[in-house]
Amino acid sequence: MEPYPKAYLYKRIVQAKLLMDERFMERIDGELISNEAAFSHSHFIRLFKQVYGVVPRVYLSNLRLDRAQQLLDEGCSVADACLRVGFESVPTFSRAFKRRTGTTPAAYRKVREERARNMQEEPLEHIPNCYAMWLGWPQKRDPG
Amino acid sequence: MIARITHLSVYVLDQDRALDFYTQKLGFKKHTDIPMHGGGRWLTVTPPEQPELEVALMPTSPWGPWNAENAAAMRKLVEQGMFGFAAFKCKDVRATYEELHAKGVEFTMPPTQQPFGIIAVLKDDSGNTFSLSELEPKKGKRK
Structure with a gap:
């Protein structure tokens, strides 16, 4: 060592x-x-x-991809996220993103968009039953 | 048989400020942020390498089961650093200390060699205390 x-x-x-x-x-x-x-x-x-x-090159790439995930979470387009984290082309960005997360940026964005919408429409689906009950929001079924 | 912890609570003085501290300084990720009844807010973050564990940043204000008296008592304990204590693991305590220190995080104990390994102790922006130790204690001498 x-x-x-x-x-x-x-x-x-x-x-x-x-x-x-x-x-x-x-x-x-x-x-x-x-x-x-x-x-x-x-x-x-x-x-x-x-x-x-990890070596610095991998750290930097992971950092860019993690930030891209945050931008996609916030509703950025794939092309905008790609440019804002320092990738030069969307195909290169998409390949790197898929290698790290297992999904394409477009698919990731769609899933997160649906989650954000669902969080607005069905907030209790995103709060554990036991917490919701304890906090006085007992409308959920099957308390956990 | 209990299998795992999925959620735990950290009581904070200000949820916005705590969210900034946990995400921008400690590197946690925001997981869920939902307005709740009565002015409450369900706000959770996850540790950088433990996405399945949600840490709920709970307010210390009258809300849900907390009346004004209980909330004030909790707030006082948190402010005094007498309530929360938990343990974080990292790959390298010295490097993590240097980074967090540079970001302005308050440490009550710098990296210190103990018989069981090297540890440091930090406070969050509310006053909750966390120890920092290494995932796999390294062998060998350190200064």
Whole structure:
């Protein structure tokens, strides 16, 4: 097993992660990120994976796709979500999205739209029976 | 036989502020947000890697079974940090500490080596306390 990064190294790795968190929608590459951490590229990749379990490129891609999910939840179109999280084309975005979530962005958006509508029309379907009863909303059947 | 926990409650002083804290600082995901009768709000979030566990951010205001007196007592306990305590797990306590600290999260204990592993203790925006430890305690020395 490799030795752990020393305490001061954590700050630099975390700073690089926070840079990705903040600027994930821009064209940021590995060199820029490792420069932020003031490491050589290969050393940075190794330390980042040690701390976060994935290499920076995968972390950045997952970050973009997670944010895309949130945007789709909020009603963004697929094309808009794609551009806003930094993908250059919808087909590339859709393939990456499907790899991560198992479904296409369009299908995901449709399911979430239906859920949001159902939440408005049948709110009690989304609150556990026991909580609803306890909170004084006892109209549900089959209390849980 | 009880199989698993699906929902648990964290009492918070302000639901909007707590939603921001749990999603923007701790990285939780908003799951459900529904207005309820009597001005209440059913608001749940899920931990980043545990989407099946909904944490209900419950208000400390008179609502549902809570009358004004009980709600005030609960609010006081939460404000004083005397009510909530739970344990979070993460991959790396030091990295998580550095990140949350940079985001302004208050820690009452920085990462500290204990005989059973390294832990840190943080407070949410309401005053609830959470310990932070590692999923798989690492072997080896740390500073």
